[in-house]
Amino acid sequence: MLTKFVVDEAQLADLVAPVGRLAGVEPLTGGMFATAFRLHFDDGRRAVAKIVGADTSRLATYERGLLGTEALTYRMLAGSGVPVPRVLHTDFTRVRLDADVIVAEHLPGVPWLGLELDAAQAATVRRNLGAVMADLHRVTAPSFGYPAADADLAAGSWREAFQLMVEAILADAARWGVTLPVARVRAAVVAHAGALDAVTRASVVHTDLWEGNVFVDPDTLDIVGIIDTERTLWGDPIHELVGADQFGTDRPSPDLLAGDAAAGGVLARELATPTGETRLQLSRLYFSLILATEPTMRGYEGGWGAGYERGARANIDRALELLETMPAAR
Helix, strand or coil, rough: CCCCCCCCHHHHHHHCCCCCEEEEEEECCCCCEEEEEEEEEEEEEEEEEEEECCCCCCCCCCHHHHHHHHHHHHHHCCCCCCCCEEEEEEEECCCCCCCEEEECCCCCEEHHHHHHCCCHHHHHHHHHHHHHHHHCCECCCCCCCCCCCCCCEEEECCHHHHHHHHHHHHHHHCCCCCCCHHHHHHHHHHHHHHHHEEEEEEECCCCCHHHEEECCCCCCCCCEEECCCCCCEEECHHHHHHHCCCCCCCCCCHHHHHHHHHHCHHHHHHCCCHHHHHHHHHHHHHHHHHHHHHHHHCCCHHCCCCCCHHHHHHHHHHHHHHHHHCCCCC
């Protein structure tokens, strides 16, 4: 099973010394792979440290170098309107610990996941998240795919990058003995690769904007923080809709799309193009391949892992069935 990196308070104090002197430490829970702490410095400042061990054996190919991607993305989004934390310190040397470290400022607000909202309030937060997506996707990336060199999944076009991404997760699944409908997946990607050529500009796509990564002001319902950018990729903004609802099969949230459109975003417009639905289903297929592979690769234990995999496999089948009825776009 995937285990988190173990670090004691003395080691942590040494790691974050360039930021300040520690006065207190609180372990943070909820993440699946990183060790995280809320840091209290003696001058009253707070920050969050995230640590990932050097052992990548239970990470997917696209996750290699992920803390470097997190730091890079926070820096790319500075000044964009997306409320990401400022990077205070990084250590990728693995001199002090056999791990990568990022220290970022502590954000205000509370996770959306922890709020009890009525239907109207939830709709407001979704619209506000749509507006954040509009700001996010206005930031242009220099290439397509995943930015980390360790992943080696970047390319000059979205078509090429997407094909690399699919092949990488299929290879990860094979390495862990996870059976997937490989021939059907490859056939669907080849048949519809032409739809991917409609994406000529690489946007910054967070890919993981679920309720746990979105911080909200509980009084105003404004979104005041976006975290966990380690799985960010550069590509099709439609991909964001799947990343925000990775097990979803329904139409994307109208509130989300309305908030994006009101802020000048492109999501609804892109979905309405001749390639929009095909690109949505290709992204759903890709995410579902990841989710079906994770339980074995991560070593998830208990009945929930089996249910997680069943849901992902059902979504693979659904996406393939839809793609197989669509006209080819080579």
